[in-house]
Amino acid sequence: MSIVIEHVSKSYGKIKVLKDINIPIKEPGCYAILGPNGAGKTTLFRVISTLVVPDNGTVKINGYDVFKEREKALKDVGFLVSVPEPPDFLTVKEFITFSARLRGKISDIEKLNKMLDLPSLNQRCGKLSKGQKRRTYLAALLAQDPKILVLDEPTDGLDPVEIIKIKEVIKEIKRDKIILYSSHILSEVSDICDYVYIMDKGKIIYNGSIYNIKRMFRPKSVKVEFNYEIPLDDIKRTLGALVTEVRQEGKMTFELEFDGTAITRREILRRLVDRYEVRNFYDVETNLEEAFVKILRVFGDGSV
Numbered sequence: 001m002s003i004v005i006e007h008v009s010k011s012y013g014k015i016k017v018l019k020d021i022n023i024p025i026k027e028p029g030c031y032a033i034l035g036p037n038g039a040g041k042t043t044l045f046r047v048i049s050t051l052v053v054p055d056n057g058t059v060k061i062n063g064y065d066v067f068k069e070r071e072k073a074l075k076d077v078g079f080l081v082s083v084p085e086p087p088d089f090l091t092v093k094e095f096i097t098f099s100a101r102l103r104g105k106i107s108d109i110e111k112l113n114k115m116l117d118l119p120s121l122n123q124r125c126g127k128l129s130k131g132q133k134r135r136t137y138l139a140a141l142l143a144q145d146p147k148i149l150v151l152d153e154p155t156d157g158l159d160p161v162e163i164i165k166i167k168e169v170i171k172e173i174k175r176d177k178i179i180l181y182s183s184h185i186l187s188e189v190s191d192i193c194d195y196v197y198i199m200d201k202g203k204i205i206y207n208g209s210i211y212n213i214k215r216m217f218r219p220k221s222v223k224v225e226f227n228y229e230i231p232l233d234d235i236k237r238t239l240g241a242l243v244t245e246v247r248q249e250g251k252m253t254f255e256l257e258f259d260g261t262a263i264t265r266r267e268i269l270r271r272l273v274d275r276y277e278v279r280n281f282y283d284v285e286t287n288l289e290e291a292f293v294k295i296l297r298v299f300g301d302g303s304v
C-alpha cells in the first residue's frame with residue numbers, strides 16, 4: 001500500500017500553485033496535509049484524483065501512475081475531494097448500496113450505520129442536512145472498502161458534534177489504511193493523524209510526526225502564583241539570569257521565560273520556594289495553533 005508523489009508542480013498562468021511537491025507514504029496511518037487557505041492543498045488532492053493534470057512530476061498509487069494507469073492506480077482509493085454530494089434522488093440506503101456495487105462489494109449497512117450514525121436509511125439524500133450528506137457520502141466511500149482514502153477538509157463547515165463523529169470513524173479505520181487528510185487547523189488533526197506535511201504557498205515547508213511538532217515547541221515558560229503580592233523587581237532579583245523574561249499577569253501571578261531545560265526549571269522552582277509561599281507552579285502548555293504559526297514563520301518565506 002503506497003502513495004508516492006514526486007516532484008509535482010502546477011501553475012495557473014503565472015501563479016505557481018504547487019512547487020516540487022514530494023510526499024512518499026508507504027505505511028498505513030493517517031497523514032495530514034496542513035496549510036493555510038490558498039496553500040495548494042485542494043489542488044494537490046485534485047492532482048492525486050486526476051481532476052487536475054500537473055505540469056511536472058508523478059503520482060503513483062500502489063506503484064501505478066495515476067495518469068498513465070488510472071484504473072489500476074485508483075482501484076482501491078476512495079476520494080472525498082471538492083465537497084461532493086450524494087445524488088438528491090437516491091435514498092441513503094440506495095446510494096450506499098449502489099456505491100458498494102460499483103466496486104463489486106456488498107455493503108454492511110448496519111455496521112456503517114453504527115459507525116456514522118446515519119440518517120433514516122429511506123430518506124432521500126436531497127432532504128439531508130450538510131452534516132448528514134457528508135456522513136452519508138463517507139459511508140458510501142467506506143462501503144467500497146478502499147485501502148486508501150483521500151479526504152479534502154472532510155469536516156469543513158460541519159458543527160462540532162459532526163466533526164467529532166467523523167474523527168472517531170477515522171481513528172477506528174486508520175489502522176489498516178492510508179488516509180490523506182487535509183485541514184487548515186493543526187489541533188483538528190493532532191489527535192487523529194500520525195504524521196504531518198505542512199504546506200505554504202505551494203511548497204511543503206515542514207514534515208514530521210505530531211509528537212515531534214509538540215516536542216519542538218516544548219514549554220519554555222512557567223507560570224507561578226503566590227499566596228501574597230510580590231513586586232516584579234523582587235522576583236527579577238531572586239531569579240537573576242535563570243530567566244530571560246518575567247511578565248506580571250496579576251498581583252500574585254507571573255509568567256517566567258527560561259531556556260526550557262529541566263535543570264533551569266528545577267532551580268527556578270527551588271529559589272522561589274526558598275523565598276516565597278508558592279501556591280501554584282506549572283508549565284505554559286504549547287498551543288498547537290501557535291506552533292503552526294511558528295512553523296510557518298520559521299520554515300516558510302517569513303511573510304506570516
Ligand SMILES: Nc1ncnc2c1ncn2[C@@H]1O[C@H](COP(=O)(O)OP(=O)(O)OP(=O)(O)O)[C@@H](O)[C@H]1O
Nearest residue numbers: 012015017035036037038039040041042043044184
Ligand atoms: N482553477 C484555478 N485557476 C486559477 N487559480 C486557481 C485555480 N484553482 C486554485 N487556484 C489558486 O491556487 C491557489 C491554491 O488554491 P487551493 O484551493 O489549492 O488552496 P487550499 O490550500 O486548498 O486552500 P483552502 O484551504 O482555502 O481550500 C490559490 O491561490 C487559488 O486561488
